Amino acid sequence: MDYKKTANLFKALADENRLQIMEILKDGEKCACKLLEALQISQPTLSHHMKILCDAELVSGRKEGKWMYYSLSKAGIKNAKTYLKELKISEGK
Amino acid sequence: MDYKKTANLFKALADENRLQIMEILKDGEKCACKLLEALQISQPTLSHHMKILCDAELVSGRKEGKWMYYSLSKAGIKNAKTYLKELKISEGK
């Protein structure tokens, strides 16, 4: 198991603003400008958070003209689910 | 949804040493001294990590004489699973 990669994945989920972004994206693809409206953070800060979420494959981005559209990505979410699924509680002594 | 609590939960999983601890505990309850042997960290650092894992309810501790036994706890793991499960990818526009 790759501890570094897994830690990075959970790090991406370990921030209140990023959780709120994920929450908004549950509703479907959104433009960066919409996310900026919803959060009380500056534009560079949003851009930084989006990079972290994209790097973790929790979110994917699509550029259309001068706009960036973001949506949830299955890959990262699946990785996290898989990790948790493997946390079986054994009765080993 | 409680962003702070959820962020804390994922923060607890966002560290390589703590992931390794979880990995070891998958095998069943372990004494703190065993964890200390397995990890390349000092005793106070281990104690600090265990507190974070316990606070997130990912691990529970049991004191027996002068020893502490730790094991995986269902509550935190379930909370994380539930969060991920709710990350449904909708087609809403």
Add this chain to the structure above:
DNA sequence: ACAACATATTGACAGATTTCAATATATCAA
């Protein structure tokens, strides 16, 4: 009570993370 041991707490430091202002890059419209 005292010594030995296991774990927890405190205090300090280094490195990581979040944040914003300033600036850069890219796209569109006139």
Add this chain to the structure above:
DNA sequence: TTGATATATTGAAATCTGTCAATATGTTGT
């Protein structure tokens, strides 16, 4: 091409986190 707009990057400051040495607390055996 120029100006306006959307997003990304850079650089710096404040805060948070992981770490260890030193010390405290709690337990067991003598």
